[in-house]
Amino acid sequence: MPVIEISGLEKRYLVGFWRKREKIGLHPLTLAVEKGEVFGFLGPNGAGKTTTLKLLMGLIFPTAGTANILGLPSYDHRVKARIGYLPENPYFYDHLTAEELLEYLAQLSGVDARNRKPRVQEMLSRVALTGSSRVQLRKFSKGMLQRVGIAQAILHNPEVVFLDEPMSGLDPIGRREVRDLIQALKEEGKTVFFSTHILSDAEALCDRVAVIHLGELRGVGAVDDLTSRVTGQVELLWQGAGAIDGIVALGGKIHATGEIVRATLPEANLDAAIDAIRRAHAKLIAVTPVRSTLEDYFVEKLGADAAVTMTGKTEKTGARS
Amino acid sequence: MNARIGWIAFNTFREAVRDRVLYNLIAFALIMTAAAVLVGQISIQIERIVVVNLGLTAISIFGIIIAIFIGVGLVAKEIERRTLYTVLSRPVRRWEFIVGKFFGLAGTLVVNTFFMALGLFAALFYVAHEFTRADLGLVVALYFIVLQFFLMTALALFFSSFSTPIMSSVFAFAVFVIGTFADELHGVASMLPGVSKALVTGFAYLVPNFSSLNVISRVAHNDPIPFSLIGLNTVYAMLYSAAAISVAALIFDRRNLK
Numbered sequence: 327m328p329v330i331e332i333s334g335l336e337k338r339y340l341v342g343f344w345r346k347r348e349k350i351g352l353h354p355l356t357l358a359v360e361k362g363e364v365f366g367f368l369g370p371n372g373a374g375k376t377t378t379l380k381l382l383m384g385l386i387f388p389t390a391g392t393a394n395i396l397g398l399p400s401y402d403h404r405v406k407a408r409i410g411y412l413p414e415n416p417y418f419y420d421h422l423t424a425e426e427l428l429e430y431l432a433q434l435s436g437v438d439a440r441n442r443k444p445r446v447q448e449m450l451s452r453v454a455l456t457g458s459s460r461v462q463l464r465k466f467s468k469g470m471l472q473r474v475g476i477a478q479a480i481l482h483n484p485e486v487v488f489l490d491e492p493m494s495g496l497d498p499i500g501r502r503e504v505r506d507l508i509q510a511l512k513e514e515g516k517t518v519f520f521s522t523h524i525l526s527d528a529e530a531l532c533d534r535v536a537v538i539h540l541g542e543l544r545g546v547g548a549v550d551d552l553t554s555r556v557t558g559q560v561e562l563l564w565q566g567a568g569a570i571d572g573i574v575a576l577g578g579k580i581h582a583t584g585e586i587v588r589a590t591l592p593e594a595n596l597d598a599a600i601d602a603i604r605r606a607h608a609k610l611i612a613v614t615p616v617r618s619t620l621e622d623y624f625v626e627k628l629g630a631d632a633a634v635t636m637t638g639k640t641e642k643t644g645a646r647s
Numbered sequence: 648m649n650a651r652i653g654w655i656a657f658n659t660f661r662e663a664v665r666d667r668v669l670y671n672l673i674a675f676a677l678i679m680t681a682a683a684v685l686v687g688q689i690s691i692q693i694e695r696i697v698v699v700n701l702g703l704t705a706i707s708i709f710g711i712i713i714a715i716f717i718g719v720g721l722v723a724k725e726i727e728r729r730t731l732y733t734v735l736s737r738p739v740r741r742w743e744f745i746v747g748k749f750f751g752l753a754g755t756l757v758v759n760t761f762f763m764a765l766g767l768f769a770a771l772f773y774v775a776h777e778f779t780r781a782d783l784g785l786v787v788a789l790y791f792i793v794l795q796f797f798l799m800t801a802l803a804l805f806f807s808s809f810s811t812p813i814m815s816s817v818f819a820f821a822v823f824v825i826g827t828f829a830d831e832l833h834g835v836a837s838m839l840p841g842v843s844k845a846l847v848t849g850f851a852y853l854v855p856n857f858s859s860l861n862v863i864s865r866v867a868h869n870d871p872i873p874f875s876l877i878g879l880n881t882v883y884a885m886l887y888s889a890a891a892i893s894v895a896a897l898i899f900d901r902r903n904l905k
Contacts, residue, residue, distance in 0.1 A: 380904070383732070383735070383736045384735065384736075385731075385732060385735060385736070385903075385904045386903040386904060387901070387903060403738045403739070403740055404738065406736060406737050406738040406739070407737070407738040409736070410736075411732070411733070411736035413729055413732040413733065413736075415729075416729070416732075416733065417728045417729050417730060418730055418733070419658070419662060419730055421661065421662050421665040421666070422658075422661075422662075430654060430658050431733060431734075431737065433650070433651075433654040434651055434654055434655075434734060434737045434738070434739050435737045435738065436738060475733075478733055482737075
């Protein structure tokens with residue numbers, strides 16, 4: 327049985343002064359995530375990722391459809407003790423220290439008094455915040471707040487963890503640490519559902535991904551399948567002789583870096599291309615079939631909107647998605 | 648009270664205590680009490696009346712200001728800053744959050760009133776050099792002031808469950824002013840004919856009756872406060888607060904968090 331079962335989940339808002347205009351936050355969404363999966367929810371900013379997560383957390387209510395987590399409706403408060411959630415750009419009580427915040431949230435999660443303090447210390451150590459545990463959160467940087475957010479999401483040892491843009495605001499080392507943490511959660515048998523618009527993170531971590539755009543699910547697939555698809559292109563690498571005219575004539579796209587030249591061309595022209603390299607007395611270094619990337623899949627699923635989206639693909643951490 | 652409500656209340660109390668604005672208000676109330684001592688010194692024979700009147704009024708006004716301005720932001724601030732997300736994604740029901748917030752601020756106001764009352768008693772001892780049995784009336788007046796704070800906190804929560812903090816402050820303050828003159832409102836209703844009489848009477852019962860909770864003047868003049876009034880006011884304030892919080896929780900339960 328899937329751990330997360332979303333069926334026709336939809337969110338419409340009434341906007342405008344007289345609330346007569348309708349805006350669709352999420353088109354009917356049907357999705358299932360299996361136990362132990364790391365599932366990536368991909369989409370550009372404003373795609374509907376945060377809306378979906380807020381619906382699953384019961385922070386907003388659906389216009390139609392249902393969502394079950396661990397076999398119970400997502401709004402059932404018994405489910406909440408078994409799930410963890412990191413909101414996008416998390417913000418916490420200024421007046422509390424990291425230690426006090428985690429203790430408070432552990433209390434609300436029902437962590438028993440005996441285990442509370444050791445568990446809080448363990449989490450602070452896991453996100454490398456032990457040294458700042460008694461500093462008020464108002465003095466924390468964005469990256470430190472993100473670490474606190476991750477700590478609070480896994481504090482009560484949840485079975486399913488929902489992370490909304492977990493790498494947002496982190497430096498490269500912080501991002502690496504979060505990636506390792508998600509990997510560790512998977513090894514512990516937990517199910518991780520995380521949203522991101524950073525495709526390299528999804529490719530490195532996820533078993534499966536879904537692409538959402540403009541509130542609409544555009545596709546779902548296993549990362550291994552998506553990234554092992556043969557594109558019908560090959561990449562040739564050779565040294566010496568520069569850009570060979572014969573290869574250009576075969577439809578090759580050439581990139582030269584010093585002595586090394588790389589060409590991508592249709593697989594059908596491979597033999598002719600190798601002959602051309604031999605004729606030019608160049609040294610053939612490698613022949614590699616070109617496989618598709620997650621980015622190819624993402625761009626394919628975004629269709630005509632991709633061009634617009636990709637130009638604004640920089641990490642706008644302040645924007646809701 | 649379940650444990651989660653207790654933890655939310657404690658966190659609300661801790662937040663209010665660590666808020667510097669709160670300290671300023673307390674300091675101001677203490678200065679007012681000190682001013683009462685000065686005014687008392689230049690008011691021959693009526694020092695006690697002046698000190699009690701000014702001191703209790705200062706405690707009441709500053710407590711009401713705290714109840715309104717912190718009360719309307721209790722939930723709004725948590726939504727605005729999204730601190731609520733990590734709370735409601737845990738096994739916390741929305742009504743538990745509202746009730747916890749109420750007890751947290753109510754507890755803060757009780758502690759504040761205690762410290763401000765200490766200042767008042769010190770001022771009283773300074774001008775009268777002794778405490779008499781009549782001063783017990785002050786405790787009753789302070790108790791009624793605390794009941795007013797409970798009402799005001801509940802109303803602030805009620806208004807903020809469907810309105811912006813600024814509008815909620817305006818509504819809460821307007822209701823406080825109208826409720827202070829609730830007895831006069833009943834008087835006006837008795838002089839009106841027909842439908843308007845019924846409407847004004849209904850309105851007079853709907854707004855919280857702050858005037859029956861104000862015994863400052865009676866205590867200042869050593870008039871005894873009947874036990875029946877203490878009992879009735881207690882039941883009234885508890886029921887009214889519970890009703891306001893229940894409606895706030897019902898509205899909040901259906902609210903989409905932005």
